[in-house]
Amino acid sequence: MEKERLAEHLERYHSGASNAATSRELECAFGIKGKELRDAVNALRREGVPIASNGSGYFYAATEQEVRATIAHLTHRIGGIAAAILCSVSGMMRVWMRVLSSAMMIPPKF
Numbered sequence: 001m002e003k004e005r006l007a008e009h010l011e012r013y014h015s016g017a018s019n020a021a022t023s024r025e026l027e028c029a030f031g032i033k034g035k036e037l038r039d040a041v042n043a044l045r046r047e048g049v050p051i052a053s054n055g056s057g058y059f060y061a062a063t064e065q066e067v068r069a070t071i072a073h074l075t076h077r078i079g080g081i082a083a084a085i086l087c088s089v090s091g092m093m094r095v096w097m098r099v100l101s102s103a104m105m106i107p108p109k110f
Contacts, residue, residue: 001032003040007049007060016062017054017069026058 009029014021021029026037041058044051050061052070061067 001030001036001040003043006030006037006040007044007051010051010058010060014057014059017052017056017059017066020054020057020059022057 006026009026010021013019023034023037026032027034030037032040041051041053050067052059052061052066053073054069059066061070
């Protein structure tokens, strides 16, 4: 998919939060899957194109506030992902402690 076509489409037809397009709408319009759409949005954002999103879908940001709201949403998601990673590492360490303890026949202390 040409991500530039997506940017042009959003700017022309979905400018501002009140004109957001759902992921499903965009997937159908461009004949792509959700992952490909998310990858294109991510690439455009990394290039500085103001693609915003909210609970209603994706849109071309029309105001600074829309950009700020999207940044806040993405920042919140980063925190959640980081927490999930830390918890996964902690869980993995517990598994390894059990494996090592059983291999050494020592009862684990948690």
